[in-house]
Amino acid sequence: MSITILGIESSCDDTSAAVIRDGVLLSNVIASQAVHEAYGGVVPELASRAHQQNIIPVVGEAVKRAGIDKTELNAVAFTRGPGLLGSLLVGTSFAKGLATSLDIPMVEVNHLQAHVLAHFIKETPEDKNQPDFPFLCLLVSGGNSQIIKVNAYNEMEVIGQTIDDAAGEAFDKCAKVMGLGYPGGPIVNRLANEGNPKAFAFSKPHIPGYDYSFSGLKTSFLYRLRDELEKDPGFIEKNKADLCASLQATVIDILMNKLRKAAKDFGICEVAVAGGVSANTGLRDAFHEHAEKLGWKxxxxxxxxxxDNAAMVAMTGYYKYLDQEFCPMDAVPFSRVVI
Incomplete structure (x- = not known):
């Protein structure tokens, strides 16, 4: 008998719904919120209101694209946290209502675990590109920078994490200081492709173990801009590409140094990357370089x-459904947690 899971993701400013059947993705619908661009960052109250407007049509479209009837669903998986409480509450409440109306169980999903398990989404039944256990996963986003040792889909160990700011946050805040707009990460990535990554040197932290720190880098970047702008008010405009390229190269170097150390110490060559910053082309290139030089898979x-997408939520929900790991109706969202 097939197992069909509806996934709902509403942790930040993207409303998403997806349907997975027996581990194969049938649909994945995402509605983004442009309203936050004017504010240079996500406004929690506006995000939760937009989720309320989007969630019914998004879920309806996901079910329609999957070519199923909602009565075929075996469970509703939803992001319980971490994230913005108001946004999470919309997804949680909708999941409760839908599960009750269909008399099917709910499955709560940890947003960070879902990013890791995105690697197990199959787009066709023949898809065999999933990682083998154990593997290391570098999870990098606007709110998290972690190295996770994944022993099984339900057994993950955080062996390193940021002690202050996340890599994505460093990109966004440095971009904001340069007046590049929001979200800053993709803009930095685009400009970095046009610049010299060795044009400027910025501070790199010396943190023991596998933990990260990006606050010193942000401070170093800010002070460099301040000093240069005193000499030349047009410094940023003249050097945007080189600044972005040097910033990106520094962040990637910090990330890969710790990941390389962890892979060597644990003797693991199966290495993955996940989270919003994994879209960065420089980071993807670094992974390919390490695969070639160190034999990483x-x-x-x-x-x-x-x-943020519901496909990863539905995938995680599918595995938890196999373990009959359901959550009660009185479950409430949470804003902060680690794996």
Missing amino acids: IHIPKFAFTT
């Missing part, structure tokens, strides 16, 4: 699965 998600 790398796993890089499709761009559609790098940002």
Whole structure:
């Protein structure tokens, strides 16, 4: 008998719904929110209101594209956290209502675990590109930078994480200082492709173990701009591409140094990357370089699965359904947690 899972993702500013049947993706619908661009960042109240407007049509479209009837669903998987509480509450409440109306169980999903398990989404039944256990996963986004040792789909261990800011946050805030707009990460990536990554040197942290720190890099970047602007008010405009290229190269170097150390220490050559920053072309190139030089077997998600999406939620829900790991109706969302 087939197992069909509806996934709902509403942790930040993307409303998404997806349907997975027996591990194969049938549909994945995402509605983004342009309203936040004017504010230079996500406004939680506006995000939750937009989710309320989007969630019914998005879920309806996901079911329609999957070519199924909602009565064929075996469970509703939803992101319980971490994320923005108001946004999560919309998805959680909708999941409760739908599960009750269909008399099917709910499955709560940890957003960070879902990013890792995005690597197991199959787009066809013949898809065999999933990682073998154990593997290391570099999870990098606007809110998280972690190295995770994945022993099984339901057994993950965080062996390193940021002690302050995340890599994506460093990109966004440095971009904001340069007046590049929001979200800053993709803009930095685009300009970096036109610049010299060795044009400027920025501070790199010396943190023991596998943990990360990006606050010093941001400070170093800010002070460099301040000093140069005093000498030349047009410094940023004249050097945008080189600044972005040097910033991106520094962030990637920090990320890969710790990941390389972890892979060597644990003797693991199966290495994956996940999260929003995994869409960065420089980081993807670095993974390919390490695969060639160190013999890593790398796993890089499709761009559609790098940002917040319900396909990864449905995939995680599918595995938890196999374990009959359901959640009660009184479950409430949470804003912060680690794997």
